[in-house]
Amino acid sequence: MNFPKITRRRVLAGLGSVPLAAAAGTPVRHRPAPPAPPEPDGTRRTTLIRGADLVLTMDPALGDGTLGTLEDGVDVLLREGTIAAVGRRLGVPPGARVIDARGKLVLPGFVDLHNHLWQSSIRGGCADQDLNGWLSACNRAVLPKIHPADMYRFVHLAALDALQAGVTTVVDWVHAIPYDTSGRYVRALDDAGLRFVYAMTQSGADRHLIREVKKDFIDPLPLASAQVSVHAGMSDIKDLRQLHDLSRELDLMINSHVLEHRDDRKDEQIRALREVGAFGPRLLMNHAVHLTDDEIALTGDHDVRVAHCPLSNMRLASGIMPLPALHHRRVRAGLGHDGGTNDTSDMFALMKAAVGLQRARHEDAGIHPTIPAVLRMATLGGAECIGMADRVGSLTPGKRADVLVLDPGTLNFAPRYDWTSQIVLNGQPPNLSHVFVDGWLRKDRGELTGVDTARVVHEAERAAAHVRAA
Amino acid sequence: MNFPKITRRRVLAGLGSVPLAAAAGTPVRHRPAPPAPPEPDGTRRTTLIRGADLVLTMDPALGDGTLGTLEDGVDVLLREGTIAAVGRRLGVPPGARVIDARGKLVLPGFVDLHNHLWQSSIRGGCADQDLNGWLSACNRAVLPKIHPADMYRFVHLAALDALQAGVTTVVDWVHAIPYDTSGRYVRALDDAGLRFVYAMTQSGADRHLIREVKKDFIDPLPLASAQVSVHAGMSDIKDLRQLHDLSRELDLMINSHVLEHRDDRKDEQIRALREVGAFGPRLLMNHAVHLTDDEIALTGDHDVRVAHCPLSNMRLASGIMPLPALHHRRVRAGLGHDGGTNDTSDMFALMKAAVGLQRARHEDAGIHPTIPAVLRMATLGGAECIGMADRVGSLTPGKRADVLVLDPGTLNFAPRYDWTSQIVLNGQPPNLSHVFVDGWLRKDRGELTGVDTARVVHEAERAAAHVRAA
DSSP states (O other), rough: OOOOOOOOOOOOOOTTTHHHHTTTTTTOOOOOOOOOOOOSSSGGSSSSEEEEEEEEEEHHHHHHHHTTTTEEEEEEETTTEEEEEESSOOOOTHHHEEEEOOOOOEEEEEEEEEOOOOGGGGGTTTTTTTHHHHHIIHHHHHHHOOHHHHHHHHHHHHHHHHHHHHEEEEEEEESSHHHHHHHHHHHHHHHHHHHHHHHEEOOOOOTTHHHHHIIIIITTTEEEEEEEEEEEGGGGHHHHHHHHHHHHTOOOOOOEESOOSSSGGGGGGHHHHTOOOOOTTTTTEEEEEOOOOHHHHHHHHHOOOEEEEEEEEEETTTOOOOOOHEEEEETEEOOOOOOOTTOOOOOOHHHHHHHHHHHHHHOOSSSSSSSHHHOOOOOOHHHHTTOOTTTSSSSSTTTTEEEEOOOOSSSSOOOOOOOHHHHHHHHHHHEEEEEEEETEEEEEEEEEEEOOOHHHHHHHHHHHHHHHHO | OOOOOOOOOOOOTTTEEHHHHHHHOOOOOOOOOOOEEEEEGGGGGOOOEEEEEEESSSSTTBBBBBTTTEEEEEEEEEEETTTEEESSSHHHOOOOOEEEOOOOEEEEEEEEEOOOGGGGGGGTTTTTTOOHHHHHIIIHHHGGGGGHHHHHHHHHHHHHHHHTTEEEEEEEOOOOOOOHHHHHHHHHHHHHHHHEEEEEOOSSSHHHHHHHHHIIITTTTTTTEEEEOOOOGGGGGHHHHHHHHHHHHHHOOEEEEEEEGGGGGOHHHHHHHHHHHOOOOEEEEEEOOOOOOHHHHHHHHTEEEEOHHHHHHHHHTEEEEEEEEHHHHTOEEEEOOOSSTOSHHHHHHHHHHHHHOOOOTOTTTTSSSSSHHHHHHHHHHHHHHHHHHHHHSSOOTSSSOOOOEEEOSSTTTTTTHHHHHHHHOOOEEEEEEEEEEEEEEEETTTETTTTHHHHHHHHHHHHHHHHOOO
């Protein structure tokens, strides 16, 4: 897949529209529509999503409440890869594709803040083990057996699974793998067509590979960006310091598992992150299940970001994250599937688990996250955690066009009672009829575009057979 | 839908087969295949499910381990509504339909031990409320507004949703509704084509309605049976006693919510059940979240059955059931969706939640339920709880043919690593390609048979509009 160069020009369509941004008091620039540019791939034509019954913009300036909700006949215009306008009666630009969204819901694409997509190779594996048993018997046992060509196959399948479930941005924490394998990994993500953050680690000695992989594979791709992933801990503090220094040099966030298992405390992970100067807003901590009250306060004071992975924490018996306490300290948090849930990327199940796990523990239906809070975590909240809220996470005009259309007319979702809650409590991946990434139509009427799913599955099974034989 | 009279004749097909029941030491009778009987509906032809890669029979006498697992080229023969044989190279009976199950998994249909299907009318409703708030603002507020014709529409949609998710037997705890509405309710269940247990309550004064509804609507239906549902508690002990006496007279189980919310203790529910003589193997207790250790022991000692509803308990902030302790006391338990999750009947999500909730709470990956245990709970365990294990819950020849075929060749499920665990951790309702109830093919290649889904959804939306207007 060869993405054209993207211009980040902010486009707000006029076209006789009544943009609701204006109604809500946000300044809106009107200008004549430019001619539709020629596009190398018909899936990124100018697109009018027309007449939606409910739009969750995630931008309070655009609509009601914290989710910026708009109802009844709302149009969303996508042009040149951006959200061009949100409003009523926007009119159809010449040559535009029109998607009839009457009776449907529209929301921003999901951000999966933590995953290891290669772990589709060990789905269902070591299911009687906790984190450490699973790491030993599945994760570390299988990774060395995966050849570069098979890495492509596993990652490609998992990335497409995420995409069909509405994940338009995934942060993939990638283990230390060779340069060539990294190239295949990145190509699998790019071929799938979602936006991705490639968080890569190496030993301190091999850290030059991070610079090379970034330059050779990530920088050329408009939908890709990089982070430096690390193993925080006093036992590896030299490597941690070297990798942190590199992250500063490359202007990248760092990304670490922190206190996922109770035993992680003995390696003093937070002390190590603080000693090297990493404990700040450019740090994403995954899991953070076993934080003390003092560490929760510290996380908030330093504006460290956290990825909550409830389905993984349940599957791997890691525990229950103190998410309400983190929220009380205003810690920015998003949701991640992690690979340890083995891993289909059902964001609806993930949101439902995040809500339900805290409610069951605290016996309090008002505990954070509420339904609106978890919808925000799954979109704008995730984008904020990785410094991408200027580009994705809401339907604010000017942002990149990562957009979901949800069809509620199914046995598992209908009838309408409280649609916003039904997204979390009733939604399933097949409810997503359309998925746009950067304006590209990646899922159309329930089917991934340009993807031979049977072949992708077949290729992944071939790769799995190689691993079994190894 | 007019079901023909069912004969419970035990049919074990010979046909040159090598039934694995024989290999496993179970006596198998061989006899020539009878001619395929004429059938009023083509969906219950004699059917050979041929060549499955993995079959979980749930019968340790038929295969390996507690799940009775068979691998590689396993056939399952369905005839006259029963499991006729499980084995290899069974041969195709004359006129039989053949379903190519190569590369696929086969398991018994799921038993949903607790639901209120009418509550599809309040999906997503009162999502910021705990049990009592939700009961007041959604449940009790909406039920009186549902007209009989609309009751049909809500129940029909929810029953079909359950069916497409592999629920072949549902226990529906039905609130006190009028005779006519009951008739519509039962017809909606029957028209959907699943096996159901209609657990009905009335006030003590109106208890004659239970006898009448049973006689007029339930008894004529081969897939239907009845229970008496009650509100246990000392405040209503007179009604409880009358309903319990009626259950004895009609030879029916009784079915009650017990200690779902912490505040339920004040009505002394278990004391009431014991005082009227209901506390025994003919009692199904739903939720049972807030049992004391003594009550757990008592539940085991009296062989009382329990329905675990983790997704509901999470959504309604009810708490975490002491399922491991109940298991330790050998209490029979199954899984229920409940209506309080409102939700959709995704049995895969329910199994995953049951496993993960205990693991997260106890930080122990070996805690009950394990993956095999939860698969058993969702099938044979549920059947045992309601005294139906002689008919459903496993693929034991002679039992009714409630069977699922699962296609693992999808982005969310493939590739194969540990398929048994992948059912729980990766499965989604669309993975079920075929669903048989009593030998009737209810889902064929991913689509419900003979169902105009769009119309069902449209009708439910009409009903929802009536409720909103009321």
